[in-house]
Amino acid sequence: MPVRKPVLNPPFNVVRASHVEIGVCDLARSRAFYVDCLGLLVTEETADAIYLRAVEERNHHSIVLHRSREPMVHALGFKVASEEDLDRAAFWFGRKNLPVSFREPPYQGRTLRTADIFGMPLDFCFRMDQAERMLQKYAAYQGARIQRIDHLNCFTPDVQASYDFYSDIGFKLTEYTETDDPDPRLWAVWLHRKGNVHDLAFTNGSGPRLHHVGVWTASALEILHICDVMATCGYVANMERGPGRHGISNAFFLYVRDPDGHRVELFTSDYLTVDPDLEPIRWSLRDPQRQTLWGHPAPKSWFEEGSVFPGVAVREPVLAAQPIVAR
Numbered sequence: 001m002p003v004r005k006p007v008l009n010p011p012f013n014v015v016r017a018s019h020v021e022i023g024v025c026d027l028a029r030s031r032a033f034y035v036d037c038l039g040l041l042v043t044e045e046t047a048d049a050i051y052l053r054a055v056e057e058r059n060h061h062s063i064v065l066h067r068s069r070e071p072m073v074h075a076l077g078f079k080v081a082s083e084e085d086l087d088r089a090a091f092w093f094g095r096k097n098l099p100v101s102f103r104e105p106p107y108q109g110r111t112l113r114t115a116d117i118f119g120m121p122l123d124f125c126f127r128m129d130q131a132e133r134m135l136q137k138y139a140a141y142q143g144a145r146i147q148r149i150d151h152l153n154c155f156t157p158d159v160q161a162s163y164d165f166y167s168d169i170g171f172k173l174t175e176y177t178e179t180d181d182p183d184p185r186l187w188a189v190w191l192h193r194k195g196n197v198h199d200l201a202f203t204n205g206s207g208p209r210l211h212h213v214g215v216w217t218a219s220a221l222e223i224l225h226i227c228d229v230m231a232t233c234g235y236v237a238n239m240e241r242g243p244g245r246h247g248i249s250n251a252f253f254l255y256v257r258d259p260d261g262h263r264v265e266l267f268t269s270d271y272l273t274v275d276p277d278l279e280p281i282r283w284s285l286r287d288p289q290r291q292t293l294w295g296h297p298a299p300k301s302w303f304e305e306g307s308v309f310p311g312v313a314v315r316e317p318v319l320a321a322q323p324i325v326a327r
């Protein structure tokens with residue numbers, strides 16, 4: 001069976017997906033997209049980096065844009081429940097012969113830099129500098145009025161191997177897609193720590209690569225509004241897919257591409273998953289309502305394009321099964 005029982009007492013306690021460090025080629029061009037158009041708040045900016053957060057976020061940053069020669073993703077960031085969890089995580093990754101080092105990046109406490117079995121760079125931290133509470137400063141709400149980071153979605157060359165790896169450290173399966181073979185194979189998994197559909201998802205494809213950063217909005221109205229904003233301020237070609245309603249997760253969504261091609265999903269209205277005996281929901285890869293409840297297939301770019309991690313070799317997927325793709 002490709003699906004396992006959840007690990008209820010993991011070796012260390014990950015709280016949630018908390019931040020992502022993205023390399024962009026032109027900081028001013030990216031600032032125009034993320035701040036002036038999408039409406040994220042600037043906590044701090046230097047000549048080489050812009051630290052962004054959304055209106056609900058008390059943490060200093062959830063998306064960091066770094067000046068970079070090539071578009072890339074430096075690390076996927078997760079918060080853990082205590083300083084001791086950082087040491088427990090370092091021990092666990094070290095025992096798997098995966099790279100382990102500690103750093104103190106700006107505005108964060110002690111941070112464990114490690115990698116998963118495919119080399120995907122992971123940062124774990126407990127403490128982050130705190131920023132002004134903006135949730136009730138409604139005049140500061142702009143663009144998509146984004147509230148917080150929600151999840152990170154990645155291509156993996158082997159969904160089963162990635163699922164097994166993250167299950168071992170306590171990520172719980174909420175929904176999954178598999179083939180209809182007599183011996184079904186996993187094609188995608190949605191895994192959570194914080195109690196909604198996902199903190200981390202994996203899709204079958206050339207990887208490891210980041211597929212998208214998912215950010216939360218209060219309602220579908222914010223997503224419809226940003227469609228109007230993007231369509232009339234020069235970003236119509238940056239809207240890649242949607243707006244729509246996912247079958248998987250039930251979330252309302254819009255996928256947009258930033259000026260370097262990094263993908264961001266505006267996402268809202270999934271559901272609570274905190275029950276420890278929650279049964280994961282199965283979807284067939286050939287179900288047309290899996291991707292979009294209303295039946296619209298995703299474009300080819302959605303299955304093929306993603307953001308690379310620096311120095312990490314991209315492998316072809318072990319599974320050749322075909323999803324439904326729009327013409």
Ligand SMILES: [Fe+2]
Pocket residue numbers: 151153212214265267
């Ligand atoms: Fe997503």
